[in-house]
Amino acid sequence: MxxxxxxxxxxxxxxxxxxxxxxxxxxxxxxxxxxxxxxxxxxxxxxxxxxxxxxxxxxxxxxxxxxxxxxxxxxxxxxxxxxxxxxxxxxxxxxxxxxxxxxxxxxxxxxxxxxxxxxxxxxxxxxxxxxxxxxxxxxxxxxxxxxxxxxxxxxxxxxxAALRRDGAHLRAIDELTTPLLAQRKLDELDGVAARCLKMHPLAAEPAGSAAPATCACLALRAEARLHARNAGAALRDAEAARERCPEQKGARAVLAEALAVAGRTERAEAEARAALEQGGEPSRLLYALALAHERAGRLAEARAEAERAIEAGAGRKAQLLAGALAILAGDLDGAQARLTPLAQQDPSDAEVLYNLALIADKRGDYNGARQGYLAALKADPRNAEARYNLALLTFRAGIVEESRHHARKFLEIFPDDPRGSQLARTTGTPLGAASSGGSPPARSGARRPAQEPAASSGAR
Structure with a gap:
């Protein structure tokens, strides 16, 4: 200027x-x-x-x-x-x-x-x-x-008050949501989006208008739903925001990420690259690009784009994705280097704790893995991957009763998870009320890193 x-x-x-x-x-x-x-x-x-x-x-x-x-x-x-x-x-x-x-x-x-x-x-x-x-x-x-x-x-x-007067006040939205994202208060993030839309309802927008107020609120709700792992609803909101305000760069970034999460990798990549060419925020768009590559199975490209996103200023999500991709590539030292600062910033970050436990597990560090999985469960009792891997870890170590305890908790909390039947057979735990939803996608030793909750439901 x-x-x-x-x-x-x-x-x-x-x-x-x-x-x-x-x-x-x-x-x-x-x-x-x-x-x-x-x-x-x-x-x-x-x-x-x-x-x-x-x-x-x-x-x-x-x-x-x-x-x-x-x-x-x-x-x-x-x-x-x-x-x-x-x-x-x-x-x-x-x-x-x-x-x-x-x-x-x-x-x-x-x-x-x-x-x-x-x-x-x-x-x-x-x-x-x-x-x-x-x-x-x-x-x-x-x-x-x-x-x-x-x-x-x-x-x-x-x-x-600033947002009430102007629903397109992106600075106000950022100030209201950044502390919630930093503290992982995802329910409150959704509450901010709902309040924003109540101030600037969809019905109040004239047909065919640019509706910048509604666009900002819709993009915010899409963001909240991404963090809540509701990819379908997030994509609907992001599509609506993009359609109403094609020139709004923030809405395009949310759409690119939502498309990647929903598995529409080709369109996600096209959207991210087009937005980058038009001067969109590099850190967010490069992260969406990395996510699209990861979903498409191009892990080496995904890792390179994740590193570029971090260099451009991307935060936790990109670092978590980079750590997860490093684990998949077998670069445990690189993954630890990426994840340790996140754990220091937030010792109660369940996804980071899980991935660090997984690193210890892959290194054969039983105590480190067990303590890490327990810490992840303490931070998030509904972390299915930590519960699943903990049951397998203790079973392999011969601690059968503890293994069955975690298997029973897995069956109780996640009755529809198809891995439950295999886990029950492996540990000798009665299925009880658990769903017998077919053969599991992973054998007893297959463990995957967790990424940003918006990107996956943990270990996939």
Missing amino acids: SWLAELALHLIRALHLVALTVAPTWLSPEPLPPRALALWGSLSAIALAAALGLSAWFAARLETRLARNGAALLWVAMATALAATLYYRGPRAPLAQGVFVVAVPLWAALATLAAAAAEHWLGSSFKHRRMGAAILMIGLGSVQVLGASSLLGSRERMWW
């Missing part, structure tokens, strides 16, 4: 902050840059200059100390707004946090100017006219600012 564009955006945001200070609940706590940046920048510069010019004219017209003080305070307020706008941007947004900083000089200026105007025009018949006007203005300011304190005191509420 050129310095002229930066200046225009700064002036727009400064004017927005002044308006927020006057009426905090009337505008978005964090405005989106307008499309006509030069036009709105010019208009903002004119508005700010007009406010300062009018205050100077007012002081010269009345020729009183009160009027001069009010004009000076307004200049201070505008300077404060310009400085606060510089501070509350980027990672320190939303802008509305600057309201408390600007409120003191701005409302003091308005109160002083109101007192000067009352003294000049109301005449001597109105006693305490200056004090009354000042108190009235200060009271109005207090009602406006303090009445919005619950909103302005919470970054989360401010981002929700």
